[in-house]
Amino acid sequence: MNIVFLDAKTIGEDIDLSAYDKLGTVEKYGFSTSEQVPERVKDADVIIINKIQVNEQTIGSAKNLKLVCVTATGTNNLDKEYLDRRGIAWRNVAGYSTNSVAQHTFSMLFYLSEKLRYYDEYVKDGHYVNDTTFTHFAEHFHEISGKTWGIIGLGAIGRKVADIARAFGTEIIYYSASGNKPQEGYHQVDFDTLLATSDIISVHAPLTEATESLMNLDAFRKMKPHAIFLNLGRGPIVVEADLATALENNLIAAAGLDVLAREPMQEDNPLLKIQDSKKLYITPHIGWASVEARTNLMNIILKQIQEFYGEIK
Numbered sequence: 001m002n003i004v005f006l007d008a009k010t011i012g013e014d015i016d017l018s019a020y021d022k023l024g025t026v027e028k029y030g031f032s033t034s035e036q037v038p039e040r041v042k043d044a045d046v047i048i049i050n051k052i053q054v055n056e057q058t059i060g061s062a063k064n065l066k067l068v069c070v071t072a073t074g075t076n077n078l079d080k081e082y083l084d085r086r087g088i089a090w091r092n093v094a095g096y097s098t099n100s101v102a103q104h105t106f107s108m109l110f111y112l113s114e115k116l117r118y119y120d121e122y123v124k125d126g127h128y129v130n131d132t133t134f135t136h137f138a139e140h141f142h143e144i145s146g147k148t149w150g151i152i153g154l155g156a157i158g159r160k161v162a163d164i165a166r167a168f169g170t171e172i173i174y175y176s177a178s179g180n181k182p183q184e185g186y187h188q189v190d191f192d193t194l195l196a197t198s199d200i201i202s203v204h205a206p207l208t209e210a211t212e213s214l215m216n217l218d219a220f221r222k223m224k225p226h227a228i229f230l231n232l233g234r235g236p237i238v239v240e241a242d243l244a245t246a247l248e249n250n251l252i253a254a255a256g257l258d259v260l261a262r263e264p265m266q267e268d269n270p271l272l273k274i275q276d277s278k279k280l281y282i283t284p285h286i287g288w289a290s291v292e293a294r295t296n297l298m299n300i301i302l303k304q305i306q307e308f309y310g311e312i313k
Contacts, residue, residue, distance in 0.1 A: 001025070001309065002064070003046045006032040010050040011071060015294050019302055023309075034058055041065065046305055055079035059088075067091065067308050069301050074206070091304045095156055096297040097288035102160040104287035105202055105232050108256035112228055115139040117277040139278070145169030150198030152214070153205025153233055154183055161202060162186060173198065177210040195222040200230070207234035215239065220246035226253045232287050235261040244270040247279050254279050258287040 001024030008017075009030040020026050024045070032040060037058040041047055046067045052058065054068055054077060068078065068090040075092050083090055110116065118139050122128060128136065149165045151158045151174040162172045173187045175194040182188040191214075194201065201223065205211045215231070216239040223229070229252055231238050240261055246252050260269065263285055274280045 001045045002043050003027070003048065003305070004041055004044040005029060005048045006037060006040065006052045007050050008048075011298060012289065012294055014291065015298055017298060020305075023302075023305060038062075048301060049077075051077060053077050053079075054083070054090075056082050067305065069304060071297055071301060089308060091301070091308070093297055093300045093304075096300060097290070097293040098156045098160050100290035100293035101157045101204070101232055101287040102164060103290070104258060104283070105161050105204075105230060106164065108230055108232075108258065108281055108283070109144070109200065109202075109228060111281050112254040112256055112278070113144070114141040115278055143169075144200065147171070147199035148173060148197050150174065150189075150194040150201045152177065152194070152201065152203045152237075153211075154186060154188075155204060155206075157232070158202075158204040159183075159186070161204060165200075170200070177205055177214060178208065179210075191219075192222060195219055196224075198227060199224060200228050202230040203233040203237055205233045205237065207236055211237045213237070213239050215243070217242035217245055220251045223252050225250060228253055229255045231256075232258045235259040235263065241270045244274060247274055254281070256281045256283075258283045259285055 003020055003024055003026045005026070005028040007030070008028040017028070027040070029040060032052060034053055034057065037052060038061040041059055041062040043064060044062050045064050046069065047059070047062070047065065048069045048071060050071045056079065059065060065088050068083065068088060070078065070090065070092040073092055073094045075090065078090055080090070119136070122136060144165070145168055147170050149162070149170040149172050151162055151172065154162070154174045154176065158174065162174070166172060173189045173194055175189060175191050203215070211233070214237050215229070220242060238257070238261070243255055247255060260282070265272070271280060271282065
């Protein structure tokens with residue numbers, strides 16, 4: 001079996017992939033352009049990808065290809081009609097990063113709500129040395145107990161966040177952009193109600209026609225001025241220029257983003273001009289990427305390949 005990793009660096013170089021060597025010949029490319037893919041996959045039985053476009057132009061030369069494994073949940077980079085015509089199977093992975101993303105959601109919230117950068121720098125800059133009082137009150141923060149947390153997208157990650165947030169004493173409401181029926185044990189509301197009543201809003205939804213540009217200026221205007229907004233779903237769910245306007249005009253208190261409309265971040269991103277860390281906190285799409293989540297991801301892919309070849313033998 002010939003296995004080709006086309007963008008292995010998207011998994012991280014710290015993850016042990018040696019178990020794949022037991023399956024056959026393994027080639028690993030850190031990154032591949034669309035122009036490089038045809039030559040690299042021509043002898044492949046299995047390709048493992050993250051963001052690579054898979055279509056006739058990129059894999060048409062791969063005459064032995066039987067399986068495409070995506071190291072992610074989203075598969076919008078696959079031309080599934082072409083794969084079906086070729087009889088090439090594909091697999092993706094869901095649920096591998098639930099704990100990691102939920103954890104990162106709270107790390108972003110606390111960084112913003114408790115003004116942690118300010119207090120860290122206050123101490124490291126020496127201001128706490130021989131201060132007049134043992135507590136420094138310049139920046140204020142509030143408990144999340146008793147607050148309303150609105151969740152957009154109540155899948156596995158959304159439910160995990162909801163359950164943890166309840167342990168802190170928050171009231172949970174959620175909005176389903178897909179219009180799914182209410183989930184037992186969770187309070188579903190319409191979009192405007194979620195915007196108007198939530199003190200914290202976090203997004204854990206996929207990118208669909210219903211969610212693209214969902215969080216625009218009109219939506220931010222309906223939120224509470226002290227609300228904190230977090231996006232750990234997909235970047236294009238937020239109109240970034242509108243979020244910048246909302247933050248600059250104090251329509252909301254702060255925002256935390258782990259995903260952007262274009263990644264890596266572009267020089268013309270309107271959010272770059274907001275340098276106040278109490279208002280805006282952006283992380284480079286790391287919420288999913290704990291060591292445990294990435295290890296789990298690659299163990300699932302390994303098992304998928306083993307099971308696939310077990311079925312076709």
